[in-house]
Amino acid sequence: MSDLLFEHQELFDAVNDLVPAYQKNKIIEFIKLDTDDETEYDQIGLSLTGEKRETGLIVPTSAPKSSGGSIWSAIKAEIYDYMCTSSRKYSKERKEAGITIKQIITIIATAIASSFHIAVGVVTGAVTVALLSFFKIGKNAWCKINTPE
Amino acid sequence: MLKGIAQHHGGGCMMIVKTGEKGVEFIGSGFLCHSKGYIITCAHTINLTDKLAVIPPQPLNEFNQLTLERVNFFDVTVAQFDPESDVALLKLTHPQPVSVPPNLIGDESSVQVGASVGYLGFPFGQAGLHTLKVSQSIISSKVKSTNGTKQFQLDAMVHEGNSGGPLIDIASGQIIGIISGRFSPTGSGGHIKIGNHALGTESTISYATSINYARALMESEGLNV
Numbered sequence: 105m106s107d108l109l110f111e112h113q114e115l116f117d118a119v120n121d122l123v124p125a126y127q128k129n130k131i132i133e134f135i136k137l138d139t140d141d142e143t144e145y146d147q148i149g150l151s152l153t154g155e156k157r158e159t160g161l162i163v164p165t166s167a168p169k170s171s172g173g174s175i176w177s178a179i180k181a182e183i184y185d186y187m188c189t190s191s192r193k194y195s196k197e198r199k200e201a202g203i204t205i206k207q208i209i210t211i212i213a214t215a216i217a218s219s220f221h222i223a224v225g226v227v228t229g230a231v232t233v234a235l236l237s238f239f240k241i242g243k244n245a246w247c248k249i250n251t252p253e
Numbered sequence: 254m255l256k257g258i259a260q261h262h263g264g265g266c267m268m269i270v271k272t273g274e275k276g277v278e279f280i281g282s283g284f285l286c287h288s289k290g291y292i293i294t295c296a297h298t299i300n301l302t303d304k305l306a307v308i309p310p311q312p313l314n315e316f317n318q319l320t321l322e323r324v325n326f327f328d329v330t331v332a333q334f335d336p337e338s339d340v341a342l343l344k345l346t347h348p349q350p351v352s353v354p355p356n357l358i359g360d361e362s363s364v365q366v367g368a369s370v371g372y373l374g375f376p377f378g379q380a381g382l383h384t385l386k387v388s389q390s391i392i393s394s395k396v397k398s399t400n401g402t403k404q405f406q407l408d409a410m411v412h413e414g415n416s417g418g419p420l421i422d423i424a425s426g427q428i429i430g431i432i433s434g435r436f437s438p439t440g441s442g443g444h445i446k447i448g449n450h451a452l453g454t455e456s457t458i459s460y461a462t463s464i465n466y467a468r469a470l471m472e473s474e475g476l477n478v
Contacts, residue, residue, distance in 0.1 A: 125473055127335070151337070153301055159434070161436055162433075162460055163436075164297045164433065165413050165433070166298040166416040167378065169280075172303060173300065173302035174302065221304050222330060222334070227301075
């Protein structure tokens with residue numbers, strides 16, 4: 105797993121192939137920022153999953169929300185399982201030679217989609233951002249920051 | 254004219270609910286947009302970790318109970334989700350044969366300020382009011398939200414539970430927007446609440462997101478609009 109190399113072009117290609125058209129520009133612009141600040145990844149991830157939203161002077165007229173789970177946390181937990189542990193769930197994928205970033209995005213997004221009631225494309229953007237944070241921050245630091253409590 | 258809107262669109266309006274161990278909990282409104290079993294609603298009504306379902310409306314022209322004693326719900330999955338523009342596309346897990354009027358979905362470019370509109374939804378569904386409400390207003394302005402999303406401003410007080418319902422141009426009968434929110438003179442934080450109701454957030458200025466964002470989601474799903 106540590107042999108995985110991160111190349112921007114491969115990531116851009118993955119975004120073009122996997123992310124819905126209405127989210128592509130936002131993610132491509134974020135990749136170009138080239139940040140290694142974990143909080144910035146969290147901010148964009150939470151906005152892509154709808155967990156963080158600027159409403160300004162407009163109050164949403166849905167029913168008041170009761171507290172619920174976090175899909176962004178679930179995505180990061182899935183990446184942690186894949187990248188930071190030797191769990192059986194991803195043992196086959198980890199052994200696979202030449203696995204690409206695009207394949208990892210698809211694997212993680214598929215796992216998340218099957219755990220909840222959403223289509224794979226709904227989370228590919230957020231998975232891409234979370235995976236980018238792993239590569240930019242580095243395996244050791246990312247795994248330490250995201251160790252489940 | 255509003256009667257035509259109600260009769261034409263009323264049957265396609267749905268209550269959006271989340272289901273789980275605690276039973277069924279109302280979260281907003283939505284509407285059928287495609288015969289393959291797709292429903293449009295607001296993204297902000299949804300938490301992606303929730304199991305969602307829809308409840309069809311009671312018979313439109315009958316005297317119905319305010320509160321449903323038993324509900325028949327249909328499971329849905331989230332097919333497309335764009336929180337930036339505040340639109341989501343849901344899909345019935347086991348699509349039933351549904352009929353959707355042709356040319357249902359309009360276009361923002363044809364909407365003019367001052368146009369008469371109707372909107373449908375389930376205000377206060379969370380408080381047990383389960384009857385479809387048909388309302389009318391005018392397009393009082395065309396605005397952009399803080400993140401640039403195009404919205405229609407309405408001369409109306411939209412209530413909690415209305416989010417996700419269709420905004421319909423009375424002249425064309427087409428859906429031109431998705432009800433999304435209300436202007437709050439006191440902002441969105443730090444209110445005094447009575448129950449779940451925040452005081453000081455009322456106004457007769459409300460908003461609907463342009464239907465073009467929903468069109469984009471339908472096209473991304475491979476649906477003919």
